[in-house]
Amino acid sequence: MPEGALEIDRVSKRYGDVVALDEMSLTVHGGEMLGFVGSNGAGKTTTMRIALGVLAADSGEVRYDGAPVDRTTRSRIGYMPEERGLYPKMKVSEQLQYLGELHGLPRADAVRSANRWTERLGLAERREDQLQKLSLGNQQRVQLAAALVHDPSVLILDEPFSGLDPVAVEVMSTVLREMRDQGVPVVFSSHQLELVQRLCDRVGIVRRGSMVADGTVEELRSSGPTRLTVHAPEAPADWAEGLPGVTVESRENGRTALRLDDTADDQRVLRAALATGPVHEFSRERPSLTELFRDVVTEETDE
Ligand SMILES: Nc1ncnc2c1ncn2[C@@H]1O[C@H](COP(=O)(O)OP(=O)(O)OP(=O)(O)O)[C@@H](O)[C@H]1O
Numbered sequence: 215m216p217e218g219a220l221e222i223d224r225v226s227k228r229y230g231d232v233v234a235l236d237e238m239s240l241t242v243h244g245g246e247m248l249g250f251v252g253s254n255g256a257g258k259t260t261t262m263r264i265a266l267g268v269l270a271a272d273s274g275e276v277r278y279d280g281a282p283v284d285r286t287t288r289s290r291i292g293y294m295p296e297e298r299g300l301y302p303k304m305k306v307s308e309q310l311q312y313l314g315e316l317h318g319l320p321r322a323d324a325v326r327s328a329n330r331w332t333e334r335l336g337l338a339e340r341r342e343d344q345l346q347k348l349s350l351g352n353q354q355r356v357q358l359a360a361a362l363v364h365d366p367s368v369l370i371l372d373e374p375f376s377g378l379d380p381v382a383v384e385v386m387s388t389v390l391r392e393m394r395d396q397g398v399p400v401v402f403s404s405h406q407l408e409l410v411q412r413l414c415d416r417v418g419i420v421r422r423g424s425m426v427a428d429g430t431v432e433e434l435r436s437s438g439p440t441r442l443t444v445h446a447p448e449a450p451a452d453w454a455e456g457l458p459g460v461t462v463e464s465r466e467n468g469r470t471a472l473r474l475d476d477t478a479d480d481q482r483v484l485r486a487a488l489a490t491g492p493v494h495e496f497s498r499e500r501p502s503l504t505e506l507f508r509d510v511v512t513e514e515t516d517e
Pocket residue numbers: 229232233234252253254255256257258259260261
């Protein structure tokens with residue numbers, strides 16, 4: 215059972231004048247699923263291509279199970295590229311068998327594995343079809359099968375969920391969870407933040423080639439400014455004005471949404487609210503991953 219971690223350690227990469235990666239670091243442990251999120255052009259694909267070894271880094275190191283990734287470890291990686299590079303005219307089963315053999319499986323094992331994954335991914339009826347005759351969603355299932363056919367010890371997937379219908383999303387999610395539960399480190403990029411929040415053990419947010427936030431969804435959601443909702447129906451409109459470190463974000467039907475920075479004292483806010491009359495609600499709101507992500511992107515735009 216694979217247990218090793220995939221570590222990307224301060225990897226930098228330039229394309230001419232463009233700094234694609236600036237000391238990017240991330241670790242995915244065995245048995246863990248990491249969601250890799252960031253705006254367009256932030257550096258996700260470049261990171262994954264370097265991890266796979268199809269692109270060389272200018273500096274930094276990629277390690278699996280503590281050792282630098284070499285040709286042998288590379289063949290243990292299952293990769294689903296964004297550009298979906300399969301052969302359009304080849305039959306589904308032939309293609310998967312060929313890829314299995316290319317990764318070192320004996321022919322009989324490659325055939326067995328291709329059959330197993332096509333069955334598992336709902337493609338059994340399409341085995342003898344050319345790839346180009348399949349719908350885009352089914353082509354994507356074949357691409358996942360291609361990443362899995364050699365029974366990889368690490369899974370790296372570039373936007374595996376993009377363009378999938380809800381049933382296919384469930385199939386893909388279940389398979390990735392199973393791989394994770396077998397001890398495989400799984401990392402995938404995605405712009406579908408709700409899906410990432412639901413599926414992943416950890417999330418890494420990348421901005422301009424560096425990791426800017428990394429943790430469990432819970433850790434990320436409890437970081438950042440505190441947001442409070444206070445329902446004090448008799449309070450005057452300006453009840454929270456002037457409280458140190460407190461910004462009023464909105465006020466509607468007696469409910470005030472507040473943002474507290476590090477200098478604010480929530481107990482002082484509560485006392486101020488009680489001083490106006492009854493308080494029916496005093497609750498801390500935690501941001502969703504989408505809101506956290508928006509904060510990071512906004513910072514980027516502001517710079
Ligand atoms: N072959 C290349 N030549 C020149 N610049 C490139 C090349 N590939 C990527 N870049 C640049 O490197 C940066 C990082 O791109 P990358 O594709 O890694 O981002 P990404 O996070 O995967 O984006 P997306 O979410 O749009 O797929 C971008 O500025 C991009 O324009």
